[in-house]
Amino acid sequence: MGIRERLSGNEAVATALRQINPDVIAAYPITPSTEVVHYFSQYVADGKVDTEFVAVESEHSAMSACIGAAAAGVRTATVTSACGLALMWELLYVASGTRLPLTLLVINRALSGPININNDHSDSMGARDSGWIQIYSENNQEAYDNYIMSLRIGEHKNVRLPVMVCQDGFITSHAVENIELLEDDKVKQFVGTYDPEWSMLSGKPTSVGPYDTPMFYFEHQYQRARAMVDAKNVILDVFKEYGALTGREYGLFEEYKMEDAERAIVVLNSSAGTAKYTCDRLREKGEKVGVIKLRVFRPFPLEELAKALSHVKAVAVMDKADSFSGIGGPVFTDVRHACYELEKRPHIINYIYGLGGRDVREEDFQLVYAALDEVIKSGKTGEIYRHVGVRGV
Amino acid sequence: MAYNLKQECCKPERFVGGHRLCAGCGAGVAVRGVLRALKEEDKSVSGVATSCLEVSSCLFPYTAWQDSFIHSAFENVAATISGAEASYNALKKKGKIDDTYKFIAFAGDGGTYDIGFQALSGAMERGHDMVYVCYDNEAYMNTGIQRSSATPKFAEVATAPVGEVVPGKMQHKKDLTEVLVAHNIPYVAQTTFLTNFKDMHEKAEKAIYTKGPAFLNVLAPCPRGWRYPPEDLMEICKLAVDTCVWPLYEVVEGEWKLTYEPKKKLPIEDYLKLQGRFNHMFAPGAEWMIQELQAFVDKKWDKLLKKCK
Numbered sequence: 147m148g149i150r151e152r153l154s155g156n157e158a159v160a161t162a163l164r165q166i167n168p169d170v171i172a173a174y175p176i177t178p179s180t181e182v183v184h185y186f187s188q189y190v191a192d193g194k195v196d197t198e199f200v201a202v203e204s205e206h207s208a209m210s211a212c213i214g215a216a217a218a219g220v221r222t223a224t225v226t227s228a229c230g231l232a233l234m235w236e237l238l239y240v241a242s243g244t245r246l247p248l249t250l251l252v253i254n255r256a257l258s259g260p261i262n263i264n265n266d267h268s269d270s271m272g273a274r275d276s277g278w279i280q281i282y283s284e285n286n287q288e289a290y291d292n293y294i295m296s297l298r299i300g301e302h303k304n305v306r307l308p309v310m311v312c313q314d315g316f317i318t319s320h321a322v323e324n325i326e327l328l329e330d331d332k333v334k335q336f337v338g339t340y341d342p343e344w345s346m347l348s349g350k351p352t353s354v355g356p357y358d359t360p361m362f363y364f365e366h367q368y369q370r371a372r373a374m375v376d377a378k379n380v381i382l383d384v385f386k387e388y389g390a391l392t393g394r395e396y397g398l399f400e401e402y403k404m405e406d407a408e409r410a411i412v413v414l415n416s417s418a419g420t421a422k423y424t425c426d427r428l429r430e431k432g433e434k435v436g437v438i439k440l441r442v443f444r445p446f447p448l449e450e451l452a453k454a455l456s457h458v459k460a461v462a463v464m465d466k467a468d469s470f471s472g473i474g475g476p477v478f479t480d481v482r483h484a485c486y487e488l489e490k491r492p493h494i495i496n497y498i499y500g501l502g503g504r505d506v507r508e509e510d511f512q513l514v515y516a517a518l519d520e521v522i523k524s525g526k527t528g529e530i531y532r533h534v535g536v537r538g539v
Numbered sequence: 540m541a542y543n544l545k546q547e548c549c550k551p552e553r554f555v556g557g558h559r560l561c562a563g564c565g566a567g568v569a570v571r572g573v574l575r576a577l578k579e580e581d582k583s584v585s586g587v588a589t590s591c592l593e594v595s596s597c598l599f600p601y602t603a604w605q606d607s608f609i610h611s612a613f614e615n616v617a618a619t620i621s622g623a624e625a626s627y628n629a630l631k632k633k634g635k636i637d638d639t640y641k642f643i644a645f646a647g648d649g650g651t652y653d654i655g656f657q658a659l660s661g662a663m664e665r666g667h668d669m670v671y672v673c674y675d676n677e678a679y680m681n682t683g684i685q686r687s688s689a690t691p692k693f694a695e696v697a698t699a700p701v702g703e704v705v706p707g708k709m710q711h712k713k714d715l716t717e718v719l720v721a722h723n724i725p726y727v728a729q730t731t732f733l734t735n736f737k738d739m740h741e742k743a744e745k746a747i748y749t750k751g752p753a754f755l756n757v758l759a760p761c762p763r764g765w766r767y768p769p770e771d772l773m774e775i776c777k778l779a780v781d782t783c784v785w786p787l788y789e790v791v792e793g794e795w796k797l798t799y800e801p802k803k804k805l806p807i808e809d810y811l812k813l814q815g816r817f818n819h820m821f822a823p824g825a826e827w828m829i830q831e832l833q834a835f836v837d838k839k840w841d842k843l844l845k846k847c848k
Binding site: 213216220240244 | 627
């Protein structure tokens with residue numbers, strides 16, 4: 147029943163990569179994702195995988211090589227962080243627009259400038275509209291499980307979209323925690339063999355990436371958008387199947403003490419742990435507080451989230467990335483949008499937090515819950531675009 | 540077997556007519572000529588950088604390519620093809636593929652000398668079994684004739700126009716072929732369309748069937764950018780070679796070899812005067828430009844001869 151181990155988040159996903167044994171990996175080093183490339187290179191050197199490892203000269207070429215490899219009909223993966231993801235930007239759209247189900251491990255880190263190597267979500271949040279499925283991970287266990295499941299999701303014939311599996315740089319990528327791994331054969335069995343519908347090497351000449359005129363481009367975009375909508379049911383099916391195999395069944399988001407909650411915090415990745423801890427302390431005092439940890443951000447679980455928040459009086463949405471729109475962060479705008487059709491809408495405010503590795507503490511979440519209490523008592527939402535943990539505010 | 544154009548042309552075409560390239564454009568001629576060097580029994584994957592070639596030859600749902608084809612972006616064809624080659628190796632290793640596939644990247648000079656240079660250099664250094672073919676028409680033709688680092692000095696282009704004080708582009712052409720030689724790859728060659736295409740065919744054949752990375756730089760004129768009548772394509776290529784503006788040579792495992800030496804080296808005016816982009820060099824008082832360009836060509840030619848000895 148599983149293998150008990152102690153691994154960092156990076157080693158956990160590297161282990162998943164070893165167990166999956168993809169045909170091609172093209173990757174480039176960048177902090178804090180570099181370790182994954184180190185571990186994997188060692189697997190190659192030790193003959194533990196028979197992957198073709200292409201040590202490219204940039205992340206732009208990493209994503210380009212992955213596109214070439216995936217179009218040639220094989221299972222393909224890469225890993226990156228921050229500026230590396232930014233350099234891939236152009237090709238992220240090409241990968242999803244070409245409907246190539248490759249996988250990308252994002253070890254979340256702040257984007258420059260100024261340069262900062264610590265954690266926030268400005269890298270993957272910026273890529274939220276690139277047609278990639280995005281799954282976020284609270285800890286090493288989730289990063290490992292999410293990654294194994296991601297292949298089955300992206301490669302499903304109703305989806306055929308690339309998938310990003312994100313976890314927090316350093317906070318979970320470098321912290322060693324207990325983890326339960328699956329046996330190698332079980333992972334291989336779960337992900338199965340990749341049998342694409344078309345390939346440039348199938349023997350039948352295949353053209354990939356043609357010039358798409360106004361006569362066809364819109365239809366192709368519609369198909370990509372539709373695939374993202376259809377992905378939700380596939381994701382739920384895969385989560386269920388994985389749950390039956392491991393005893394760890396995940397949802398689109400996790401509801402923590404939400405049954406009777408009047409105040410809720412919506413958060414993703416590692417800070418969800420701190421939020422839940424704070425929630426527990428306040429519950430001990432009899433306060434009706436809860437946490438929603440978003441796991442699947444693309445496709446966005448709109449109806450499900452609205453339902454989960456329908457009985458709540460006030461919600462604070464936490465964003466570890468600003469969208470510089472002047473109206474709040476990316477998670478906030480989507481969550482607030484999700485609640486628009488509710489008959490009894492909760493007050494919804496946004497907190498930008500933890501940018502560039504700023505420590506996120508229990509006190510920060512206490513402050514947020516207290517602010518929600520204030521909103522409920524006054525009956526006024528007040529300022530919606532707020533910050534926590536930043537000096538001078 | 541000795542090269543025979545007629546026989547080569549009896550092979551099934553791999554890049555067929557019906558594409559939308561201009562009459563008198565060198566890009567299609569280069570692709571057709573290079574792909575002709577593939578053995579009939581072999582399959583191929585061609586990658587094409589964003590370019591006139593790409594937008595004119597593979598428009599959904601049509602294609603002029605009879606083999607597999609991929610385009611993903613402008614600056615990354617070398618990386619894209621290196622990924623496809625890695626897939627082939629993975630499938631071969633696992634015994635999942637029997638056919639022989641060859642991997643060829645095509646890009647214009649903008650996609651090669653400039654924006655695609657990093658990806659090209661990386662792919663060559665990594666040693667993929669692939670051929671990178673640059674069809675060099677000496678400017679960004681697809682976006683409307685802007686300067687690239689392959690544009691020769693004094694040529695008139697949209698971003699280096701001839702004006703009251705500036706006579707066209709003010710920098711000499713980058714010698715990319717030599718830069719590729721410095722990568723110490725097994726095969727590098729420079730060619731163009733000459734008489735019966737023997738030079739290009741033999742170089743393409745060597746490039747494709749030499750194991751490891753190979754680079755082929757093909758001078759491929761553009762009638763719109765160079766401003767010549769379509770029927771002059773072959774004549775211009777011949778003059779590029781006979782004036783030593785575009786010498787034909789190859790470097791095999793570091794050994795330099797001249798593959799064509801003009802019987803009589805012609806003055807560069809013979810080459811320049813057929814092209815509208817150099818018109819201003821023939822105005823009264825502009826003789827210095829021709830002299831400077833001639834001196835540049837002569838110096839490079841002498842250096843090349845020494846390397847090829």
